[in-house]
Amino acid sequence: MDKTLLDRLMGQVSKPARYMGNEYNMVEKDPSKVSIRFAFAFPDVYEVGMSHLGMKILYHLINEREDTYCERVFAPWTDMEEKLRQHRLPLFSLETRDPVSSFDFIGFTLQYEMSYTNILNMLDLAGVPLRSRDRSASDPFVIVGGPCAYNPEPLAEFVDLVVLGEGEETINEILDAYLEWKDEKGSREDFLLRASRIPGVYIPAFYDVEYDSKGRVASVKPNRSGVPERIVKRIIPDLDKAYYPKTLVVPYMEIVHDRIMLEIFRGCTRGCRFCQAGMIYRPVRERSMDKLLELAENLVGNTGYEEMSLASLSTSDYSELENLARELMARFEKSRVSLSLPSMRVDSFAKEFIEQVQKVRKTGLTFAPEAGTQRLRDVINKGVTEEDLAASVIDAFESGWNTVKLYFMIGLPTETDEDLDGIAALARRVADCYYSVDREKRQKGLKITVSTSSFVPKPFTPFQWEPQDTMEVLREKQQKLQKHLRMKQVNYNWHDPEVSFLEAVFARGDRRLGEALYKAWEKGARFDGWAEHFSIDRWMEAFEDAGIAPAEYANRRREHDEIMPWDHIDTGVTKAYLWKEYQRALKGETTPDCRLDCTGCGVRRIGEGLC
Amino acid sequence: MRLFIRYAREERVKYISHLDLMRTFQRALRRARIPVAYSEGFNPHPRLAFASALAVGVTSSDEYMDIILEEPVAPEEFAARMNFVMPMGLPILDAVQVDEKVPSLMSMIERASYQVELSGTVPGLKQMVEDFLSRPAVEIEKQGKKGLQLVDIKPGIYMLRLDDENGSILHMLLQTGSKGNIRPETVVQEILRQQSNGGLEDGLLHIHRDGQYIYKEGEWVSPLALKY
Numbered sequence: 058m059d060k061t062l063l064d065r066l067m068g069q070v071s072k073p074a075r076y077m078g079n080e081y082n083m084v085e086k087d088p089s090k091v092s093i094r095f096a097f098a099f100p101d102v103y104e105v106g107m108s109h110l111g112m113k114i115l116y117h118l119i120n121e122r123e124d125t126y127c128e129r130v131f132a133p134w135t136d137m138e139e140k141l142r143q144h145r146l147p148l149f150s151l152e153t154r155d156p157v158s159s160f161d162f163i164g165f166t167l168q169y170e171m172s173y174t175n176i177l178n179m180l181d182l183a184g185v186p187l188r189s190r191d192r193s194a195s196d197p198f199v200i201v202g203g204p205c206a207y208n209p210e211p212l213a214e215f216v217d218l219v220v221l222g223e224g225e226e227t228i229n230e231i232l233d234a235y236l237e238w239k240d241e242k243g244s245r246e247d248f249l250l251r252a253s254r255i256p257g258v259y260i261p262a263f264y265d266v267e268y269d270s271k272g273r274v275a276s277v278k279p280n281r282s283g284v285p286e287r288i289v290k291r292i293i294p295d296l297d298k299a300y301y302p303k304t305l306v307v308p309y310m311e312i313v314h315d316r317i318m319l320e321i322f323r324g325c326t327r328g329c330r331f332c333q334a335g336m337i338y339r340p341v342r343e344r345s346m347d348k349l350l351e352l353a354e355n356l357v358g359n360t361g362y363e364e365m366s367l368a369s370l371s372t373s374d375y376s377e378l379e380n381l382a383r384e385l386m387a388r389f390e391k392s393r394v395s396l397s398l399p400s401m402r403v404d405s406f407a408k409e410f411i412e413q414v415q416k417v418r419k420t421g422l423t424f425a426p427e428a429g430t431q432r433l434r435d436v437i438n439k440g441v442t443e444e445d446l447a448a449s450v451i452d453a454f455e456s457g458w459n460t461v462k463l464y465f466m467i468g469l470p471t472e473t474d475e476d477l478d479g480i481a482a483l484a485r486r487v488a489d490c491y492y493s494v495d496r497e498k499r500q501k502g503l504k505i506t507v508s509t510s511s512f513v514p515k516p517f518t519p520f521q522w523e524p525q526d527t528m529e530v531l532r533e534k535q536q537k538l539q540k541h542l543r544m545k546q547v548n549y550n551w552h553d554p555e556v557s558f559l560e561a562v563f564a565r566g567d568r569r570l571g572e573a574l575y576k577a578w579e580k581g582a583r584f585d586g587w588a589e590h591f592s593i594d595r596w597m598e599a600f601e602d603a604g605i606a607p608a609e610y611a612n613r614r615r616e617h618d619e620i621m622p623w624d625h626i627d628t629g630v631t632k633a634y635l636w637k638e639y640q641r642a643l644k645g646e647t648t649p650d651c652r653l654d655c656t657g658c659g660v661r662r663i664g665e666g667l668c
Numbered sequence: 669m670r671l672f673i674r675y676a677r678e679e680r681v682k683y684i685s686h687l688d689l690m691r692t693f694q695r696a697l698r699r700a701r702i703p704v705a706y707s708e709g710f711n712p713h714p715r716l717a718f719a720s721a722l723a724v725g726v727t728s729s730d731e732y733m734d735i736i737l738e739e740p741v742a743p744e745e746f747a748a749r750m751n752f753v754m755p756m757g758l759p760i761l762d763a764v765q766v767d768e769k770v771p772s773l774m775s776m777i778e779r780a781s782y783q784v785e786l787s788g789t790v791p792g793l794k795q796m797v798e799d800f801l802s803r804p805a806v807e808i809e810k811q812g813k814k815g816l817q818l819v820d821i822k823p824g825i826y827m828l829r830l831d832d833e834n835g836s837i838l839h840m841l842l843q844t845g846s847k848g849n850i851r852p853e854t855v856v857q858e859i860l861r862q863q864s865n866g867g868l869e870d871g872l873l874h875i876h877r878d879g880q881y882i883y884k885e886g887e888w889v890s891p892l893a894l895k896y
Contacts, residue, residue, distance in 0.1 A: 067683055068724075073683035073724065073725070076683075077684070079756060079757060081753075081754075081755040307692075307755075309689075309691070309692060310684070310688055362698075363695070392698055393698075393706070394698075
């Protein structure tokens, strides 16, 4: 590896700090003194990957081990890729700038489907065979985890190990097993067999998938003895005892979420029916306020960050939120660390709370009613009413806010024209609320941003049986909304239907999609999540070459008794519960927050005593 | 209380931008629990200012910062506490207390010296440097308020010579600061202009700033050498 040349090339590309490393709190170890080298790879650029909480936790957790050096790897932007390929330099880690192919593990986190081509591209840049069957003794093991790993089937032939669920314990068990295996000098398969005995570890190569005459999954069966029929996700039972870093790598360049993230709880009890996170991260487990304050003190002291946010799926549901927010603001006001609160839900938004947030610094105000009418909000089980929203925005306007963002989804199951009209009506209602506030009290210059994403049916949700609207239908709906939202205070933006379509294909994909993925990558697909690099035409050609009809995956309604490609994976929530919820949805029946009363989702089977 | 700080930016962190560096210092100040003063107003910001910008990719052993503190911290203590929490490659070299009435470093520093290393030996470089020095004027195009303008940079080049030992290193002393700023790359580009394959991207190996100077009573002196 010509590190002098590499260093010079950094000077010839955009944002060289992406590749520079050497940030404050970067872990430095002597690679010759460790037994395992682990490359934690994020299949997107530095500023996206460095914002990811899971990576921060696992990076420091793995580096707590004296026998292992965990280093970071990100997808080089296209200008850097070009330089690397031109000079035949391989993919490298930030810490030591050593070639990733010489590591024991390459771990990818799967945050969104649109990063899959980057995984292939990074393996190729590293010089590691793309397909797991082609890897030999000297190649690293490719291991994946994260939300998309719950249905890893489209990536089955490219990865060696899949970690299901929260990885804090599993990863250490895998590394221990690796050391034992290394002593024994066994084959690659020996290690995978050993790993398959660790709960929550899924080895795709150890399962055979059969398809029926209609091309649907007929069965998924282990092809080795001793391999579990179903793989159950892992849960960290007590967050107060779970590992959380005392420090974070402090980037030089601005990253997407450039602040301390304080994870206040995992899971969500709301039960929104479109939401995969709400199902797969169950049960809810909170971190105690004492623990959080201790973590916050450590993190502010060790990073010097000027901003902190509370991370969770539904921050306002934290049982001691007001106390926590008040205490954090009181403690850090003098050192001018501001507190921001994302994922704000409309209903539990107290006025006093808004004022507390404002005390340090104003942050944006975001509401996510998700659907335009009460009927459709009941279908998706988003327990928010128009009156909740109105009361909240009036409070906000009275407290000096003048900018509101509203998030909706289009293409939801049972959606009609009336529901689309409802989106525009809600925007108008928010404007009316603003004008109802005293001219003296309100800040001039109302700005409402309405954003619509397109519904993507996700596995492990009550809507996993639902078809997605075709791209044409989504486009028509967007055009209709554009017309309805032509108001001077309103700014409307929407997601590309082509991207949503592809997400829908891969979210509920099976192993056969691997070929299309490979073909798309070969044709140059990468950074599909970046509009400037995404091309639907390239993807359609790839599907055709692979003999795949993508609409079968995105736009087809699944049968009740159909075997899903991910049915051998157990997230705790049962398929029977999801179906029950689906039926309730179609009838417009809501299901209350399960903190009030257990709704029988099934997670108690694996998380005994946790909820 | 006001301090002038001298620091270095070494090889391992040379690719950070001016804004990155500002954030880095702000965060280090918070880690060191230094009571930095904040501006008034709707969006208060910490009162620290760099004497001059350092381009991405350039290292330096002589950088300066001007900082106002809310409560006094002895200069030696400031340096010690900061060095404990600064990233590797950004050491604080010196700190001195200055009167609040002293003009800003940015307004006082007018010259900077550089070592520029070219990749490999450029045949005939010695002659090219001599030719360059003998030119009465060196006009380059600059984007001004009235569009592209021709500017003579020659008066702003106070010294230019080849290193005595290493034939691919150039030493130069150039105008810097608010009255005019000459980039060392520009000078190299002009010297190499005669060369047919003068692609600067591959020709320039490394730029290092090794001094910044203030004009005081007929002499060019280092900013911290002055009595304030």
